[in-house]
Amino acid sequence: MKNQEIEYPLGARPGDGEMLKIRDGLYWVRMPIPIEGLDYINLYLIEDDDGWTIVDSGFKSEKITELWEIIFKKFLKGKPVTRLICTHFHPDHMGLAGWVTNRWNIPLTMTFGEWTFGRMLYLEASEKTPDFVVDFYASIGFSEKMLDKVRARGFNHFERAMTPVPMGFSRIADGDVIRIGKRDWQVIVGTGHAPEHACLYAAEEGIMISGDQVLPRITPHIGVYPAEPLANPLKQFMQSIDKLSKLPRDTLVLPAHNDVFTGLHNQLDYYKSHHTDRLKKLLEACDSPKSAIDLLPVLFDRELTESDVRLAISEGLAHCHYLVEEGDLDRICGEDGVWKFQRHGARHRAVA
Numbered sequence: 001m002k003n004q005e006i007e008y009p010l011g012a013r014p015g016d017g018e019m020l021k022i023r024d025g026l027y028w029v030r031m032p033i034p035i036e037g038l039d040y041i042n043l044y045l046i047e048d049d050d051g052w053t054i055v056d057s058g059f060k061s062e063k064i065t066e067l068w069e070i071i072f073k074k075f076l077k078g079k080p081v082t083r084l085i086c087t088h089f090h091p092d093h094m095g096l097a098g099w100v101t102n103r104w105n106i107p108l109t110m111t112f113g114e115w116t117f118g119r120m121l122y123l124e125a126s127e128k129t130p131d132f133v134v135d136f137y138a139s140i141g142f143s144e145k146m147l148d149k150v151r152a153r154g155f156n157h158f159e160r161a162m163t164p165v166p167m168g169f170s171r172i173a174d175g176d177v178i179r180i181g182k183r184d185w186q187v188i189v190g191t192g193h194a195p196e197h198a199c200l201y202a203a204e205e206g207i208m209i210s211g212d213q214v215l216p217r218i219t220p221h222i223g224v225y226p227a228e229p230l231a232n233p234l235k236q237f238m239q240s241i242d243k244l245s246k247l248p249r250d251t252l253v254l255p256a257h258n259d260v261f262t263g264l265h266n267q268l269d270y271y272k273s274h275h276t277d278r279l280k281k282l283l284e285a286c287d288s289p290k291s292a293i294d295l296l297p298v299l300f301d302r303e304l305t306e307s308d309v310r311l312a313i314s315e316g317l318a319h320c321h322y323l324v325e326e327g328d329l330d331r332i333c334g335e336d337g338v339w340k341f342q343r344h345g346a347r348h349r350a351v352a
């Protein structure tokens with residue numbers, strides 16, 4: 001059966017401070033975020049018998065808290081917010097979790113991996129960039145000039161984007177079912193973009209709130225970062241694609257960025273081919289030892305801004321680590337202390 005093309009069946013978006021009805025008791029809210037290239041995050045409200053569940057909170061900003069207050073006043077039919085579920089720890093999703101949970105005196109509902117990771121990053125923030133972080137970027141080939149920027153950036157950019165991350169949480173895990181109003185929402189955990197990302201799936205109507213795990217028009221960022229320098233997130237992401245491919249083809253997907261869409265399988269297939277294509281290009285380029293920095297032009301044919309470079313390198317590393325684990329690339333430490341990647345066996349052939 002042919003995959004359903006990507007379509008945007010609602011044909012409309014909510015304006016600032018507005019809620020758009022998707023189905024009875026299920027609404028879409030958009031909030032402006034200061035992240036270049038994304039511009040907006042989608043948040044969802046689900047009506048319960050005695051209150052409302054919010055899915056994702058938005059970035060810490062005065063503008064978003066103002067818009068929330070408008071929504072709270074105008075649309076909640078006099079019922080309180082009783083639950084906040086955050087799909088994952090990234091600041092555009094969890095940034096206002098502290099504010100929302102305080103505002104309504106409610107618990108924060110998240111997976112264990114996402115809450116602990118967010119809480120950890122919030123608590124370990126410091127003005128000074130830890131040596132461990134500088135060493136990580138040095139080992140992947142950053143120049144002294146680039147390392148100076150890592151040092152100057154400090155280590156509190158996450159904290160600055162967050163209201164205090166709640167000290168306690170209410171746990172959800174893969175396979176759990178949350179009853180909200182007349183619907184059962186099944187938690188489907190995805191990986192690769194974040195450690196334990198929760199998607200919510202209402203099987204009866206075939207609706208999935210996908211967070212950043214599945215996005216239309218763009219591919220979710222898959223990166224390696226200092227906290228787990230040998231991670232293989234691309235493998236986890238590919239496994240999550242297989243898991244989500246079991247959902248029905250006509251699933252209505254409610255993503256965290258861009259528009260509500262159908263064509264889930266089409267998009268999952270696109271992700272697979274996009275990453276497979278990049279893996280192939282990398283492998284071809286690694287006939288001699290290359291650092292993650294050397295490999296940037298292989299993966300990105302556009303001019304990269306400074307913040308792009310960090311994301312691009314972490315994404316490039318994710319592809320290298322995938323190939324290392326598959327046995328296709330060797331990871332070799334050069335005399336300069338920088339990790340290089342080379343096609344498996346290429347070194348031996350060159351010597352012979």
Ligand SMILES: [Zn+2]
Nearest residue numbers: 088090193212
């Ligand atoms: Zn994210």
